[in-house]
Amino acid sequence: MMQKIANYFHFEELGTNFRKETLAGITTFISMAYILFVNPNVLGATGMDKGAVFTSTALASAFGCFIMGVVANYPFALSASLGINAFFAYSVCIGMKIPWETALAGVFVASLIFIVITLFKLREKIIDSIPADLKYAIGTGIGLFIAFLGFHNGGLVVSDPSTMVKLGSLTEPTTLLTVAGLIISVVLFIKKVPGAIFIGMLASSIIGMFTGLIKVPSSLVAGIPSIKSTFLVAVTHVDKINTVQLGIVVLTFLLVTFFDTAGTLVALAEQAGFVKNNKIPRIGRALASDSSSMFVGSLLGTSPIGAYVESSAGIAVGGRSGFTVVITSIMFILATFFSPLLGVITSQVTAPALIIVGVLMTKSINKIDWSKFEIAVPAFLIILGMPITYSIADGIALGTIAYPITMIASKRGKEVNPMMYGLAVVFVIFLWILSK
Structure with missing residues (x-):
């Protein structure tokens, strides 16, 4: 049985094994487990039942991870997208x-629209049309973005009305917990200790509980909240989508999820070394997994599902096959029973992992042809745009709009894929709609 699983997921070809994949799957789950608590709090502001959203998010994530792993054989986890x-x-x-x-x-x-354009391979063609330099920029930009998330979540940077952001207080105990976790993880990583990121998070949790910064759960098991209030509600209210305003809302859901996921998949594939000749093998299967997960998520009762940059934490500890996220899927199912235990995984615990993964993802910056200004400008806009706009999609939009302009200015307009001209127009309209 074990050998059949290893053969199905191509362990030998990918240079991995059960231990690596299992550790990677658990690491990915721990890195993104916060969404099980963040999503109910965010959607709860609308009047949705938080318990129902918790369960819906867990089940939709489990489905998405399982399908991505089994169908596409990629270690890319899916869950409710932050931002959207x-x-x-x-x-x-x-x-x-x-x-x-x-x-x-x-x-x-x-x-539903997602599924249709995926079946017609339109999403695949769009991703293939993005130049290699811009794909490297997307990977680097997402690296900076998630590192910034780590700094913010850990209290290392905070908002400031005068300078927008500033260094957080290093006297805050929770910030010091982040610093301790970061030091432990960095040292272990430099020493090439297997599972360094995972061990670092585990150490942070123990330190947090020992010092009283993290509340020790009073129980391990809790009942699974019902999803009765959200299940299939989306289907029964489709007839309410009958105005131009709601049409724009649907379009925005579509575009933001489309490019958030596309950008994330490109970055993760680049990090794991899957990109070959500027193309991602089996990208169609990955996109089909993504679109079907968004569909199932809407039926269960949660916001759009998309690929998670935190998957890079699992990739960083050796995850290379779909078995990684099959393990993550199982963890999401188990999480519905052990919700009190997940409260131990605070933002300060996961912050060091995000920072380290951000460092790892920026390595593709040296592959960008900075000597050509027509390439440097759109690449720079993508890289800088993601963290300063706090949006992967917005960063991609800025660079995609600039790319045809700079290429035409350098008399290289004929080298631009026609799809990129179309994307530039779509993004101009998209940003205009969002700015209204």
């Missing part, structure tokens, strides 16, 4: 005063 869930709650439901049931129907409609 905030758009769902604060912009659509609270800002536009659209009921959460109708917003959920918008996610459902967007997922």
